[in-house]
Amino acid sequence: MKVLIIALDGLEYDLVVKERMRFLLQKTYGKIDISPEYCTLVEGELTPYTPIIWASFITGLPPHKHKIRDLWTYGKVFDSIKRFPPLRAIKGKRKFVWRLGLKPRTPNKRDLRATTIFDVIEPSTAIDVIGYNPWGYMEKLSSSKTIDEYIHGAKKLFELKKKVVFEEIKKNWNLFMAYIHFTDAAGHCYGFGRLKTVYRAMDYFVSEVKEIVGADTLCLIVSDHGMEEERTKDGRGTKLHIHSNHAFFSLNIETDWRPENMTDFFPKILEWAELN
Ligand SMILES: [Zn+2]
Secondary structure (H helix, E strand, O other): OOEEEEEEOOOOHHHHHHOOOOOOOOOEEEEEEOOHHHEEEEOOEEEEOHHHHHHHHHHOOOHHHHOOOOOOEOOHHHHHHOOOHHHHOOOOHHHHHHHOOOOOEOOOHHHHOOOOHHHHOOOEEEEOOOOOOOOHHHHHHOOOOOHHHHHHHHHHHHHHHHHHHHHHOOOOOOEEEEEEOHHHHHHHHOOHHHHHHHHHHHHHHHHHHHHHHOOOOEEEEEOOOEEEOOOOEOOOOEOOOEEEOEEEEEEOOOOOOOOOOHHHHHHHHHHHHHOO
């Protein structure tokens, strides 16, 4: 069976269910709890961390085995050097190494050194999959000077990506995975009121993609974590959009199978791909 995966970063289960997004909510859907091993410390709290989670999704390996811990890498040698205490103490390390002329990049399959779903199922198409494809646009986006510039850039990239998806999906593949970052960017920048409109756009995008592939393709929609609208810190009412510790999944088939961990997807995707 052909397998289509639409990865929507940071898609919040509770909001999708509350708004009854009819294409995102397929025949089987649910929540996946994200355990502490997929988290990193953000302002003293363990928070689900995007690159760790997706690396486990595409390899089926727990974080301590795939070793992807960071969104940024400077290559293997410098990554190990920069953890040395003298360098660790330098605040704004990224700017410091930029001045040294070292430009960070997001990790890709060269850093992963593990078998991914794309290596096992052929032919496969991976579009902007974090931890697998080179992710040049993220480097550009992260240098945005204002929130407006950031969210505007993220939206523009989503529009461009839709075009790529609609082109690539018509080609030959047995596994197709498209990763969308805009849902996470919008979750950080918008309140739930405005975020709903982004989710509606995703709902429509999914309906369009599914129409192209047809009903005999297995369709998995999945996120790495959700988004909490706000959290008041120190009683001063500071608004913070922070990752919630549950992910979303939905399938266009009736099944009793429920993923309990991000590593559960790898063997299941292989199993679906082998089905006639
Ligand atoms: Zn994420």
